Amino acid sequence: MTTSIPVTPAPRKRFRPRFSLVLGSGVVGFWLVVAVLGPMVAPHSPGQVVDLDVFSPMSSAFPLGSDYLGRDVLSRMLVAARYTVFIALIATLIAAACGIFCGLVAASGGWPDAVFSKMFDTVNAIPSLMFGLVVIASLGASTTVLIGTLALVFTPGAFRTARALALNVTALDFVTVARARGERLPYIVVREILPNVLGPLAADFGLRFVFVTLLLSGLSFLGLGVQPPNADLGALVRENIAGLGFGSSAVLVPAFAIASLTIGMNLLIDAISARRAGGGR
Amino acid sequence: MSAPLVRLAGLEITATLPDGTDRAIVRDIDLAVQPGEVLALIGESGSGKTTIALSLLGHARRGCRISGGEIEVAGHRLDGMTEQQLRAVRGRVVAYVAQSAAAAFNPMLPIMRQVIEPALVHGLMSRETAEDKARALFRALALPNPDTVGDRYPHQVSGGQLQRLMAAMALITDPALVIFDEPTTALDVTTQIEVLKAFKGVVADLGTTAVYVSHDLAVVAQIADRICVLRDGTVQEEGAIDAILFAPQQTYTKALVTAAAPRAPAVPAECPPRSPGEPPLLELRNLVAGYGGQDASGNPRVRILDDINIRIERGKVLGVIGESGSGKSTLARVVAGLHAPSSGYVSLDGLPLEGDIRHRSRAELRRVQLVFQNADTALNPAMTVGDAIGRPLSFFHRLGGREKRAEVLRLFDLVQLPASLASRRPGELSGGQKQRVNLARALAARPDLLLCDEVTSALDPVVAEAVLDLLVELRRELNLSYMFITHDIGIVRSIADQVMVLYAGAPVELATRDALSNGAHHPYADLLMSSVPELRPGWLEGADSAFVLTQGREASVNGGCRFYSRCAVARPGLCDTASPPSRHADDRTITCHHDLDDLASGLIHAA
Numbered sequence: 001m002t003t004s005i006p007v008t009p010a011p012r013k014r015f016r017p018r019f020s021l022v023l024g025s026g027v028v029g030f031w032l033v034v035a036v037l038g039p040m041v042a043p044h045s046p047g048q049v050v051d052l053d054v055f056s057p058m059s060s061a062f063p064l065g066s067d068y069l070g071r072d073v074l075s076r077m078l079v080a081a082r083y084t085v086f087i088a089l090i091a092t093l094i095a096a097a098c099g100i101f102c103g104l105v106a107a108s109g110g111w112p113d114a115v116f117s118k119m120f121d122t123v124n125a126i127p128s129l130m131f132g133l134v135v136i137a138s139l140g141a142s143t144t145v146l147i148g149t150l151a152l153v154f155t156p157g158a159f160r161t162a163r164a165l166a167l168n169v170t171a172l173d174f175v176t177v178a179r180a181r182g183e184r185l186p187y188i189v190v191r192e193i194l195p196n197v198l199g200p201l202a203a204d205f206g207l208r209f210v211f212v213t214l215l216l217s218g219l220s221f222l223g224l225g226v227q228p229p230n231a232d233l234g235a236l237v238r239e240n241i242a243g244l245g246f247g248s249s250a251v252l253v254p255a256f257a258i259a260s261l262t263i264g265m266n267l268l269i270d271a272i273s274a275r276r277a278g279g280g281r
Numbered sequence: 282m283s284a285p286l287v288r289l290a291g292l293e294i295t296a297t298l299p300d301g302t303d304r305a306i307v308r309d310i311d312l313a314v315q316p317g318e319v320l321a322l323i324g325e326s327g328s329g330k331t332t333i334a335l336s337l338l339g340h341a342r343r344g345c346r347i348s349g350g351e352i353e354v355a356g357h358r359l360d361g362m363t364e365q366q367l368r369a370v371r372g373r374v375v376a377y378v379a380q381s382a383a384a385a386f387n388p389m390l391p392i393m394r395q396v397i398e399p400a401l402v403h404g405l406m407s408r409e410t411a412e413d414k415a416r417a418l419f420r421a422l423a424l425p426n427p428d429t430v431g432d433r434y435p436h437q438v439s440g441g442q443l444q445r446l447m448a449a450m451a452l453i454t455d456p457a458l459v460i461f462d463e464p465t466t467a468l469d470v471t472t473q474i475e476v477l478k479a480f481k482g483v484v485a486d487l488g489t490t491a492v493y494v495s496h497d498l499a500v501v502a503q504i505a506d507r508i509c510v511l512r513d514g515t516v517q518e519e520g521a522i523d524a525i526l527f528a529p530q531q532t533y534t535k536a537l538v539t540a541a542a543p544r545a546p547a548v549p550a551e552c553p554p555r556s557p558g559e560p561p562l563l564e565l566r567n568l569v570a571g572y573g574g575q576d577a578s579g580n581p582r583v584r585i586l587d588d589i590n591i592r593i594e595r596g597k598v599l600g601v602i603g604e605s606g607s608g609k610s611t612l613a614r615v616v617a618g619l620h621a622p623s624s625g626y627v628s629l630d631g632l633p634l635e636g637d638i639r640h641r642s643r644a645e646l647r648r649v650q651l652v653f654q655n656a657d658t659a660l661n662p663a664m665t666v667g668d669a670i671g672r673p674l675s676f677f678h679r680l681g682g683r684e685k686r687a688e689v690l691r692l693f694d695l696v697q698l699p700a701s702l703a704s705r706r707p708g709e710l711s712g713g714q715k716q717r718v719n720l721a722r723a724l725a726a727r728p729d730l731l732l733c734d735e736v737t738s739a740l741d742p743v744v745a746e747a748v749l750d751l752l753v754e755l756r757r758e759l760n761l762s763y764m765f766i767t768h769d770i771g772i773v774r775s776i777a778d779q780v781m782v783l784y785a786g787a788p789v790e791l792a793t794r795d796a797l798s799n800g801a802h803h804p805y806a807d808l809l810m811s812s813v814p815e816l817r818p819g820w821l822e823g824a825d826s827a828f829v830l831t832q833g834r835e836a837s838v839n840g841g842c843r844f845y846s847r848c849a850v851a852r853p854g855l856c857d858t859a860s861p862p863s864r865h866a867d868d869r870t871i872t873c874h875h876d877l878d879d880l881a882s883g884l885i886h887a888a
Contacts, residue, residue: 174659174661176651177659179638180617180618180638180650191672192661192664196661196662
């Protein structure tokens with residue numbers, strides 16, 4: 001049969017716009033653009049008091065109202081979005097890179113597995129918010145410390161996921177073939193294992209970004225995040241919490257921003273994993 | 282002729298592809314089965330045989346639907362029935378025996394509860410009546426301890442017994458039709474023969490009408506009255522069993538019959554005679570391997586291989602046969618360096634070979650290549666097949682650029698694949714093509730010895746035949762040696778120069794092919810050889826099976842012959858206490874308490 005069956009080309013997928021894909025990528029894309037361009041188009045300096053009134057509602061002068069000191073919420077939002085998105089993105093990238101590297105090495109067994117697994121289990125055993133509090137309280141709240149802490153907190157998760165995925169692939173015969181050929185570990189990891197786990201790892205990356213964003217916002221809400229006069233989204237919620245009673249946009253808009261960023265990311269991940277599963281063999 | 286019990290008219294089943302388009306995977310099926318008749322559906326994977334069998338339950342697998350035609354079983358029109366109505370039919374009018382009994386039984390419940398469940402669900406009889414009936418069926422199916430086997434749990438009985446228990450489950454409601462879906466495919470040949478005999482007996486006794494799905498023509502020849510040959514979802518040919526076996530009309534049926542017939546022995550490669558001092562290509566001496574740490578005497582706790590002694594000369598083929606769990610694959614892994622032996626000696630061309638792959642040189646690694654059974658998992662789905670074949674070239678021979686591309690194309694040519702496939706990924710290739718790529722990758726290293734681990738058992742017969750032809754040809758062209766591991770005696774008979782029969786990790790018989798074709802001498806090897814179904818109806822009745830004799834015998838305790846519990850000619854008092862000695866003749870070595878001449882003359886078999 002080998003020669004008589006024509007090999008059908010891989011079924012080409014018709015483009016079917018999925019609601020969650022469009023919405024998710026739209027929302028995430030929007031926040032990325034805001035993070036990059038935001039501060040350049042901000043009408044005011046984020047720290048400048050421009051309104052005599054506090055918690056003033058939306059108006060043509062202040063499209064998102066003013067905050068508890070009479071600063072322009074729109075300008076502060078544009079700066080805060082940049083901090084939140086970039087800190088979360090960089091921290092997630094570091095966590096994913098470290099976690100995936102160690103996970104793939106550990107999946108090959110031997111002493112690296114024992115060392116990495118025990119090490120990351122130890123980190124995992126410490127409650128993440130508590131860990132963040134202690135580190136930042138002792139080292140001071142700078143952007144670098146924030147990124148480092150968040151990356152450290154989320155590396156064990158990435159490690160576990162990468163290791164579990166890689167273990168499944170390691171058990172397959174083609175990895176045994178490569179080992180029997182005498183291939184060294186780097187080749188096996190990079191060429192044989194990694195391409196087969198990239199899809200789930202990408203989904204995991206998105207999910208981890210969401211967790212980082214939420215923890216960052218939580219830390220900022222407690223006053224340990226980005227320090228004044230700058231702010232991230234969590235800090236904006238905290239400093240304007242008094243406005244909640246008036247339904248002030250100064251607290252509702254950043255809260256909504258955090259929600260939309262994380263939900264948008266989730267929608268995007270779901271859509272991508274669904275496409276992969278649907279297009280699978 | 283009376284009205285048929287089963288009638289399929291213009292059956293069409295449609296699958297929905299991932300991109301939303303529909304494709305008919307089975308079409309224009311017209312079939313009729315008379316009461317008391319056994320119809321076999323035969324074809325390769327993807328021919329629609331299981332899909333058609335499932336449609337007789339009114340069932341279509343996920344993503345498929347019955348899109349046209351009529352399905353009538355015992356007066357019930359199954360097409361157009363609601364799930365509710367179908368539930369009254371399934372297990373009552375039509376029963377199903379699946380391929381893997383181990384997966385079909387619930388491991389948490391005793392067997393009896395599961396066997397009588399169909400009868401209770403359909404409210405046919407009381408629990409006591411059902412249990413009595415089940416015990417009668419166990420007896421009819423020749424199960425050991427029919428009165429108590431129902432109290433056991435599925436993991437406490439063997440695979441062959443479980444398969445028969447599932448048949449009892451199907452038969453408990455006296456269904457009008459039983460569907461057997463490859464019920465013996467996953468079994469060893471020695472077990473298969475027992476199960477086939479039990480099925481055939483019970484089908485004849487009860488006058489059951491059955492549809493038997495299989496890819497194995499020789500098995501079907503034993504049990505069916507008529508055969509329907511399927512290919513690509515359509516009927517190729519249908520007829521009485523003798524007509525199909527001895528006078529096939531269609532080209533495809535002819536190919537199928539040819540593939541199932543015993544292969545002509547391959548002409549041995551002409552290799553220059555070995556000079557007196559030249560060592561064999563591969564030699565294993567007193568090899569012991571296993572798992573689970575070492576005991577006080579330095580042996581592994583779980584011994585998988587015990588005292589293996591073999592030599593493979595350059596250009597020769599050693600066939601290794603044995604049932605699942607006999608240690609065949611571990612042997613290949615030990616030679617490849619993937620599993621370090623706990624004691625013993627492996628040498629390549631007279632030079633000792635380290636047990637662990639990390640201590641072997643690249644040249645040593647190059648000379649021994651492993652080819653796996655399942656090309657689906659042996660090829661990296663993320664790598665194009667051209668890259669997969671190219672990697673050994675750059676790894677072992679430092680080829681690159683144009684040289685490498687030219688060599689890849691040459692290898693494609695060698696395994697008879699079109700070069701245009703080089704940029705494809707394995708997912709876009711057929712099973713046979715993947716296995717050729719798998720082979721080409723091993724050949725790229727320019728090895729001296731290929732370890733072939735069940736390389737054809739995952740392939741359809743016609744495809745497997747072509748791959749075997751290729752292997753024979755390659756051996757001649759490249760003067761390769763093979764260690765050919767398989768459970769298929771037919772293949773070993775045709776391709777190997779020498780055959781080793783493994784039982785529970787120990788070699789029981791090592792013989793040249795010609796010696797073996799005159800009959801195996803060791804009782805186990807003999808049982809194994811005579812258990813392979815032959816392509817003629819009536820073979821099953823003639824085949825004697827040893828298992829009745831040995832039922833209920835305890836396994837030998839420490840030191841005895843491993844085969845004692847299943848041996849038809851064992852001598853209690855000797856075979857179960859003392860380790861059998863090796864007995865040598867010119868062309869064979871066996872490990873048995875019986876004398877070679879006695880075994881050869883058949884004296885012992887008569888006893």
